[in-house]
Amino acid sequence: MRHGxxxxxxxxxxxxxxxxxxxxxxxxxxxxxxxxTLPKAKxxxxxxxxxxxxxxxxxxxxxxxxxSYLNDKESTKELFGTVADKxxxxxxxxxxxxxxxxxxxxxxxxxxxxxVDFNDAxxxxxxxxxxxxxxxxxxxxxxxxxQAAAAPAKAEAVVxxxxxxxxxxxxxxxxxxxxxxxxxxSFAELAAATPEAIKEILDxxxxxxxxxxxxxxxxxxxxxxxxxxxxxxxxxxxxxGGRESAE
Numbered sequence: 001m002r003h004g005x006x007x008x009x010x011x012x013x014x015x016x017x018x019x020x021x022x023x024x025x026x027x028x029x030x031x032x033x034x035x036x037t038l039p040k041a042k043x044x045x046x047x048x049x050x051x052x053x054x055x056x057x058x059x060x061x062x063x064x065x066x067x068s069y070l071n072d073k074e075s076t077k078e079l080f081g082t083v084a085d086k087x088x089x090x091x092x093x094x095x096x097x098x099x100x101x102x103x104x105x106x107x108x109x110x111x112x113x114x115x116v117d118f119n120d121a122x123x124x125x126x127x128x129x130x131x132x133x134x135x136x137x138x139x140x141x142x143x144x145x146x147q148a149a150a151a152p153a154k155a156e157a158v159v160x161x162x163x164x165x166x167x168x169x170x171x172x173x174x175x176x177x178x179x180x181x182x183x184x185x186s187f188a189e190l191a192a193a194t195p196e197a198i199k200e201i202l203d204x205x206x207x208x209x210x211x212x213x214x215x216x217x218x219x220x221x222x223x224x225x226x227x228x229x230x231x232x233x234x235x236x237x238x239x240x241g242g243r244e245s246a247e
Contacts, residue, residue, distance in 0.1 A: 021047045026075035033114035041111040052094045055084040086117040163187045170242020190221035
């Protein structure tokens with residue numbers, strides 16, 4: 001009987017499933033993010049997070065236990081070295097799952113699993129946000145008025161953190177999120193990036209993004225960064241889905 005055991009076997013035997021999760025966990029620790037199917041991502045998170053917790057206390061006993069799960073010296077060394085220093089102050093929730101849509105061919109749900117503390121773009125955005133404070137009722141109407149006056153300033157700060165990359169023809173919400181995760185958050189940064197570098201970000205996110213061609217994105221971004229919206233509109237009228245139309 002199962003008796004409440006809700007682990008997903010992933011269509012594999014116990015030994016095959018353990019070996020697969022061990023290899024995936026080692027890859028995640030070394031590369032900090034990997035792409036896989038959504039069910040595997042969920043099982044990987046349950047497999048690797050207890051190992052990350054153990055790594056916060058460097059001892060021979062913990063190293064032996066972690067190695068018994070990873071079976072890889074390099075990933076164990078990386079975990080107790082670089083990764084452990086990054087997650088030292090985090091009480092849990094070391095990984096994040098980002099859904100990437102369905103894969104071409106078998107339509108399987110694909111997801112990106114990454115270590116939260118190694119997403120530099122997100123860390124910089126969170127560092128700029130003001131700390132949350134508990135609202136006091138003692139101030140009455142004056143407190144509400146002061147908060148209302150501060151609201152526009154906060155809204156302006158959020159807008160200033162990054163540009164709306166979706167204004168570039170060829171970039172949708174999912175690709176915009178991928179670019180932000182890759183460290184491109186503004187028109188100026190997109191204009192400075194080469195099409196090859198942008199293509200690498202798309203290729204790392206999965207084969208479903210192979211159809212996208214970022215050749216004109218830096219040119220469009222440069223016009224947006226310079227505030228030349230009329231020229232950008234004229235250029236986009238000549239494009240077809242962000243690509244140069246073949247005449």
